[in-house]
Amino acid sequence: MRDGTLGVAVIGTGRMGSDHVRRIDEVISGARVAAVVDLDGERAKGVAALVDGCAAYTDPAAAMAADDVDAVIIASPGPAHEAALLEAFARDLPVLCEKPLTPDAASALRVVEAETRLGHRRVQVGFMRRFDAEFGQLKAVLDGGGLGRTLMLHCTHRNASTPPGFTSRMTINDSVVHEADVTRWLLGQEITAVTVLRPAPSAAAPEGLSDPQLVLFETSGGAVVDVEIFVNCGFGYQVRCEAVGEHGTARAGDAHGLYVNAAGRWGGEIAQDYVVRFKDAYDREVQAWVDATRRGGVIGPSAWDGYAAAAVCEAGVRAQESGGRTAVTLAERPDLYRAADRS
Ligand code: ISE
Numbered sequence: 351m352r353d354g355t356l357g358v359a360v361i362g363t364g365r366m367g368s369d370h371v372r373r374i375d376e377v378i379s380g381a382r383v384a385a386v387v388d389l390d391g392e393r394a395k396g397v398a399a400l401v402d403g404c405a406a407y408t409d410p411a412a413a414m415a416a417d418d419v420d421a422v423i424i425a426s427p428g429p430a431h432e433a434a435l436l437e438a439f440a441r442d443l444p445v446l447c448e449k450p451l452t453p454d455a456a457s458a459l460r461v462v463e464a465e466t467r468l469g470h471r472r473v474q475v476g477f478m479r480r481f482d483a484e485f486g487q488l489k490a491v492l493d494g495g496g497l498g499r500t501l502m503l504h505c506t507h508r509n510a511s512t513p514p515g516f517t518s519r520m521t522i523n524d525s526v527v528h529e530a531d532v533t534r535w536l537l538g539q540e541i542t543a544v545t546v547l548r549p550a551p552s553a554a555a556p557e558g559l560s561d562p563q564l565v566l567f568e569t570s571g572g573a574v575v576d577v578e579i580f581v582n583c584g585f586g587y588q589v590r591c592e593a594v595g596e597h598g599t600a601r602a603g604d605a606h607g608l609y610v611n612a613a614g615r616w617g618g619e620i621a622q623d624y625v626v627r628f629k630d631a632y633d634r635e636v637q638a639w640v641d642a643t644r645r646g647g648v649i650g651p652s653a654w655d656g657y658a659a660a661a662v663c664e665a666g667v668r669a670q671e672s673g674g675r676t677a678v679t680l681a682e683r684p685d686l687y688r689a690a691d692r693s
Pocket of ligand 1: 524525624
């Protein structure tokens with residue numbers, strides 16, 4: 351590290367990658383953006399030009415080989431993650447990898463096996479909800495035990511609209527993957543089976559996209575979790591999770607914000623996308639990654655968590671296709687991932 355500052359290469363300069371570049375440049379302490387990578391070289395140059403001393407690359411391996419690159423953020427599309435992760439492992443570089451870790455369970459397991467061969471954790475997966483203040487409070491309430499055993503979670507996951515090419519499979523792999531992680535994290539249990547119900551699609555759903563859907567998880571501790579996933583709801587971005595315990599309930603994500611009375615109406619604004627809704631969570635997530643990396647440690651959701659969520663999603667995609675209840679198959683958890691992860 352130069353002057354104790356972490357030099358970060360950001361791979362992928364789409365919505366999330368360019369937001370992380372801005373975040374590291376303007377918000378995060380202890381790190382600088384040393385390199386950006388995009389297959390579209392002009393786009394990479396455009397983003398690099400916004401940051402002092404930042405180089406643009408089209409090849410992730412070339413960026414990782416640069417002298418001033420100490421760590422990597424992977425924010426490229428999911429299918430490109432495995433190759434970038436293996437390249438980072440070959441150089442023993444710390445990684446913050448956006449979700450999904452990879453798009454299917456077999457490739458996610460290969461990543462887990464490669465990190466296990468390395469012998470130490472290098473990956474934090476970008477499940478940013480774990481860094482959201484209210485989700486953190488919900489976790490503390492459940493861990494505190496005052497609500498008794500958690501019996502059910504009711505989750506709502508709505509996006510205003512989807513980008514072109516967003517498929518039904520992606521509603522599970524890119525969207526419901528968050529609820530797979532939140533369920534495992536909040537309850538400290540594995541998800542054992544998935545069922546997907548598909549009502550007649552909304553007229554606003556693009557041709558061929560099942561939207562909305564109701565996804566049901568069953569967990570190893572006997573809890574049941576329902577997830578409304580509605581990715582073209584039209585009106586905004588909403589993520590909520592209500593836990594129902596034996597002695598009470600607790601709900602995160604109402605995100606009321608400023609309450610305004612005007613023109614004969616009361617109410618407030620609804621965020622339009624995740625970059626806005628989870629801004630603070632992303633800030634905390636990236637700062638936590640930078641701090642841990644500078645100390646030589648790793649915190650947060652691990653590659654194992656990324657794999658377990660991918661296994662749930664794989665069962666979810668099969669349940670979507672078959673209409674039936676589908677069991678989740680998990681490999682044995684390597685010792686590397688057995689230490690308790692409290693973040
Ligand atoms: C997107 O990739 C995200 O991660 C968002 O949090 C999620 O709400 C959205 O559905 C995904 O497409």
